[in-house]
Amino acid sequence: MSDFSLADLERIIAARGRSGDENSWTARLFAKGQAKAAQKMGEEAVETVIAAVSGDREGVISESADLLYHWLVVLALADVSLTEILAELEKRTSQSGIAEKTSRRE
Numbered sequence: 001m002s003d004f005s006l007a008d009l010e011r012i013i014a015a016r017g018r019s020g021d022e023n024s025w026t027a028r029l030f031a032k033g034q035a036k037a038a039q040k041m042g043e044e045a046v047e048t049v050i051a052a053v054s055g056d057r058e059g060v061i062s063e064s065a066d067l068l069y070h071w072l073v074v075l076a077l078a079d080v081s082l083t084e085i086l087a088e089l090e091k092r093t094s095q096s097g098i099a100e101k102t103s104r105r106e
Contacts, residue, residue, distance in 0.1 A: 006068065010082045013072050026073065034077045041070035 017030035029037050044067040051059030075082065095103075 006072065006082055009069065010072050010076070013069070013076050017073065017076055029073055030077065034074065037070060037073045037077055041067065041074050044070050 013026055016024045016026035019027050021027045029040065044063060048060060048063040048067050051063050072082070075085070
C-alpha cells in the first residue's frame with residue numbers, strides 16, 4: 001500500500017492548478033473556473049454511480065479516482081481545504097447521523 005494521501009493530491013493540485021502550464025489538465029481546469037470544475041465533478045459522480053449500480057468494481061475504482069480528483073479541484077477553486085472538510089466530518093461524528101441531519105433542517 002502506498003503512503004499517497006488525499007492531502008498529497010491536494011498539494012499537487014494546488015501547485016499544478018496555479019502553474020499556468022498549458023500541458024497540465026489541472027492548470028487548464030483551473031483556468032476554466034469553478035463552473036467547469038463542478039461540471040466535471042458532477043460527471044464523474046454520475047459515472048461512479050453507474051459503475052457501482054452495474055457492479056463494475058474496476059469502474060468504481062477508476063471513476064472514484066476521477067471523482068476525488070475533481071472534488072479536490074472544486075475545493076481548491078473554492079479556497080476550501082481538505083482539513084476543513086475533515087474537521088466538519090469529525091465534528092459530525094460526535095452525534096448520531098440522524099441527529100446531525102435533523103440539526104441541519106431549517
